[in-house]
Amino acid sequence: MRLGIAKFAIPFFLPMPIMTGGMGHVTIGLRKNIRDEDDVMRLTKTAAMLSFAMLFFLGIGQSWSAQERGTQPSDVLSLTGNVTNVQGKGVKDVKVSVFVDGKEVHLADELVTHDGGSFHCKVALPGGTLPSGKVEAGFSKTAYKTSDRVILDHVLLDRKDGKGNAYYVKQVEHVLQRAISPTFWLASLILLGVYVVIAFELLHRTLAALMGAAMILTISYTVGTFYPEYHILSFEDAAAAIDINVIWLLMAMMIIVGVMKKTGVFQWLALKCFEVSKGNIYALSAVLMFITGATSAFLDNVTTMLLMTPVTIEISKALRLNPLSLMLPEAFASNVGGTATIIGDPPNVMIGSYAKLTFMDFVDNLAVICLIGLAVSILYYIWYFKKDYKKAVVGDVAEMTKTLREEYKITDPRLLTISLIVLGLTVLLFVFHGPLHMEVSVAALMGAGVLLVLSRVDIVQMLEKEIEWPTLIFFMMLFIVVAGAEESGLIQVIADWVRDMSGGSLVVAVALILWVSAIASAFIDNIPFTATMLPLVASLNQTMPGAESGILWWALALGACLGGNGTMIGASANIVTVGIAESLGYPVSFMQYMKIAWWPMMITVALSTGWLIFVMM
Numbered sequence: 001m002r003l004g005i006a007k008f009a010i011p012f013f014l015p016m017p018i019m020t021g022g023m024g025h026v027t028i029g030l031r032k033n034i035r036d037e038d039d040v041m042r043l044t045k046t047a048a049m050l051s052f053a054m055l056f057f058l059g060i061g062q063s064w065s066a067q068e069r070g071t072q073p074s075d076v077l078s079l080t081g082n083v084t085n086v087q088g089k090g091v092k093d094v095k096v097s098v099f100v101d102g103k104e105v106h107l108a109d110e111l112v113t114h115d116g117g118s119f120h121c122k123v124a125l126p127g128g129t130l131p132s133g134k135v136e137a138g139f140s141k142t143a144y145k146t147s148d149r150v151i152l153d154h155v156l157l158d159r160k161d162g163k164g165n166a167y168y169v170k171q172v173e174h175v176l177q178r179a180i181s182p183t184f185w186l187a188s189l190i191l192l193g194v195y196v197v198i199a200f201e202l203l204h205r206t207l208a209a210l211m212g213a214a215m216i217l218t219i220s221y222t223v224g225t226f227y228p229e230y231h232i233l234s235f236e237d238a239a240a241a242i243d244i245n246v247i248w249l250l251m252a253m254m255i256i257v258g259v260m261k262k263t264g265v266f267q268w269l270a271l272k273c274f275e276v277s278k279g280n281i282y283a284l285s286a287v288l289m290f291i292t293g294a295t296s297a298f299l300d301n302v303t304t305m306l307l308m309t310p311v312t313i314e315i316s317k318a319l320r321l322n323p324l325s326l327m328l329p330e331a332f333a334s335n336v337g338g339t340a341t342i343i344g345d346p347p348n349v350m351i352g353s354y355a356k357l358t359f360m361d362f363v364d365n366l367a368v369i370c371l372i373g374l375a376v377s378i379l380y381y382i383w384y385f386k387k388d389y390k391k392a393v394v395g396d397v398a399e400m401t402k403t404l405r406e407e408y409k410i411t412d413p414r415l416l417t418i419s420l421i422v423l424g425l426t427v428l429l430f431v432f433h434g435p436l437h438m439e440v441s442v443a444a445l446m447g448a449g450v451l452l453v454l455s456r457v458d459i460v461q462m463l464e465k466e467i468e469w470p471t472l473i474f475f476m477m478l479f480i481v482v483a484g485a486e487e488s489g490l491i492q493v494i495a496d497w498v499r500d501m502s503g504g505s506l507v508v509a510v511a512l513i514l515w516v517s518a519i520a521s522a523f524i525d526n527i528p529f530t531a532t533m534l535p536l537v538a539s540l541n542q543t544m545p546g547a548e549s550g551i552l553w554w555a556l557a558l559g560a561c562l563g564g565n566g567t568m569i570g571a572s573a574n575i576v577t578v579g580i581a582e583s584l585g586y587p588v589s590f591m592q593y594m595k596i597a598w599w600p601m602m603i604t605v606a607l608s609t610g611w612l613i614f615v616m617m
Contacts, residue, residue, distance in 0.1 A: 075126070086177065089532070096139055098121075137174075155167050183488040197211075205568075206471075209477035242475075250306075251467055253444055253448075256426070281389040292304055292337065300345070328593070331571075332597055334573045335564055339373075342357065343430060343434075346530075350530050351553055361550075369611040373607055384596070429446070495532050497516075498533075509540055510609075514605065520563070521564045521570055533556055562605050565601040
């Protein structure tokens with residue numbers, strides 16, 4: 001049809017530019033009998049009308065052709081699904097491929113899973129392909145085994161019309177199995193290397209963690225760019241691995257404590273602790289540990305250590321005592337006391353949220369064993385540091401008390417009143433952060449900001465002198481190193497081993513979860529480890545006889561929280577305490593800290609084992 005119109009129009013169309021191109025003069029291609037201007041104008045109008053008709057019919061022809069092509073039906077298939085690992089945790093960045101009758105379907109954009117492991121796409125297929133065609137999906141990602149194709153045998157009709165049929169597949173659920181890939185060995189070696197460097201003091205711990213994080217990212221974006229099996233961690237995932245809640249909480253509480261130091265309140269508290277102990281250094285150590293442990297049950301243990309450390313330093317100065325003999329036992333006590341409640345330690349917050357446990361659930365099940373563990377820890381450290389305590393210069397207790405009263409006074413009552421009000425409101429927000437769905441760092445930042453405004457303290461000076469930047473940077477870099485180990489499958493391998501070794505025995509499962517969590521949390525940050533263990537424990541609670549009581553949750557809480565006491569990097573409170581001590585000229589090595597804390601950690605975990613098996617089962 002279009003060719004016929006074109007042939008008909010060409011003889012009239014071709015003369016048009018010829019006749020209009022020379023000021024109305026006829027030059028070529030005209031019949032000789034055209035002589036005057038009127039004939040020229042009539043012929044021009046005729047050619048223009050015929051050209052317009054030609055364009056009109058061409059448009060109609062093309063429209064008809066398009067309609068004819070559109071009548072050929074095409075099928076559209078909607079795919080929605082979720083990809084998880086064996087623990088039930090969503091896996092992102094998994095490549096999803098679609099196959100129809102054995103041939104891969106070309107997609108306009110590469111289909112990968114999002115955060116949480118979900119994916120969705122629409123695939124256009126030739127008409128008549130569905131529902132009889134064999135539809136399959138394939139899943140692949142570095143550090144995971146490439147799975148066999150999954151047959152999608154429930155293709156359902158969603159809509160049918162003249163333009164084609166729309167089909168959909170019910171939610172696709174697929175589980176990926178871990179593979180021991182090059183990234184597994186690289187991430188594991190880097191993590192181990194960081195710990196070895198810290199343990200033998202070959203580099204400062206902050207520099208060691210920074211180098212570990214830098215190596216993970218550098219390998220991922222050099223070798224990993226050309227060979228995906230060597231890509232450990234993306235820059236976006238590294239940034240997301242840094243727990244900003246922890247960093248902001250630490251920074252804000254350092255500011256609050258820094259402002260409160262200007263009031264003399266910590267010196268005054270040191271005096272009161274000395275008065276209560278009546279000059280007995282052993283009693284003084286017990287009082288400080290008990291206060292620290294009790295406070296940590298209602299504040300997070302990092303905040304507690306930031307508040308208690310200045311008090312301890314002032315007491316140590318007055319007694320000419322090495323502050324480490326009081327500070328390190330306090331850090332231990334903060335972790336033991338924080339285990340008793342849902343808000344005392346980050347792993348408890350995660351467990352309570354995941355398992356829908358309340359504040360009183362934790363108190364009813366963990367408070368007694370934590371109190372026992374705190375009492376045993378106090379006795380242990382009094383024995384361990386007895387030689388240091390004997391070196392304390394006490395002298396005349398009454399005279400020293402009088403001297404301390406004159407020296408340690410509240411220097412700014414107004415600022416102290418403001419600080420206590422702001423701190424009280426901040427603690428109140430800590431207690432209710434769960435119902436408010438608010439991170440604890442938000443409360444701390446608000447408190448720090450309000451206190452800086454009301455106190456009119458120089459914020460630049462505060463940021464320079466009161467914030468332990470090396471400690472914060474160490475946290476951030478360590479988060480990245482641990483994230484590399486988690487992404488490559490190291491932590492999941494440990495979790496799988498616990499599940500397989502339990503063999504259906506509740507007693508074995510309790511002991512394994514408790515001890516593996518404790519040992520792992522001493523060397524690996526307990527936050528990502530707890531996150532990995534949560535789905536595993538939930539699964540065991542449903543499938544293992546007797547586990548419905550929730551005893552495995554308490555095993556995980558005790559193991560993750562108490563195990564963090566084992567090394568200086570096992571818990572946030574330990575790192576903060578060591579950082580403050582180092583800034584005052586009292587550095588603590590990795591091995592020195594482990595020598596002081598490892599065995600009491602083992603004792604408290606052993607006590608917890610007996611409590612869970614013989615009391616709670």
